[in-house]
Amino acid sequence: MRxxxxxxxxxxxxxxxxxHHYISEPEDFEILPGVPEAIRRLNDAGYLAIIVTNQRGVALGMMTLEQVEHVHDYLRRELGKCGAHIDAIYVCPHAQGECTCRKPDIGLFLMAERDFDVDKGRSWMVGDSDTDVEAGKRYGxxxxxxxxxSHAVNLILAEESI
Ligand SMILES: [Mg+2]
Ligand SMILES: [Zn+2]
Incomplete structure (x- = not known):
């Protein structure tokens, strides 16, 4: 288990x-400072790094799933330059109320479970909104x-060393 x-x-x-803006091009995708290093620390500590993201701009017709994939290819390339990698990215392209994968629902987590043998007891959810925390709680x-x-990774690695 991982x-x-x-x-x-x-x-x-x-x-x-x-x-009301959606990130449809790599030019609009600004990686925040410290992120590649933080992901590399997770990689080095043996954690799967899995992105779970709501992108309802697809359902709204503001961008295509292909554009989202291009943005993610760009992210992977940029992370690679820093020796960091993402193990998988799961996207909910649906509008609110039309699926069971839009966070705070847990469909994206269940997709990850199909692909990886996730050890929930040693796993975490990190996000900047209440729906992320809610989704993590629901998933367990x-x-x-x-x-x-970086702050979150500090907490996770500190918790592990206790
Ligand atoms: Mg967010
Ligand atoms: Zn969905």
């Missing part, structure tokens, strides 16, 4: 878009509400 850290995307890994992992991934 321990995992589930990561929100917007507002944690990259700068949040302005209200410890959750951290923060805008600083």
């Amino acid at each position: 321990k995992a850290v589930f990561l929100d995307r917007d507002g944690l890994i990259n700068r949040q878009a302005a209200p 992992v410890r959750s951290i509400l923060t805008k600083s991934l």
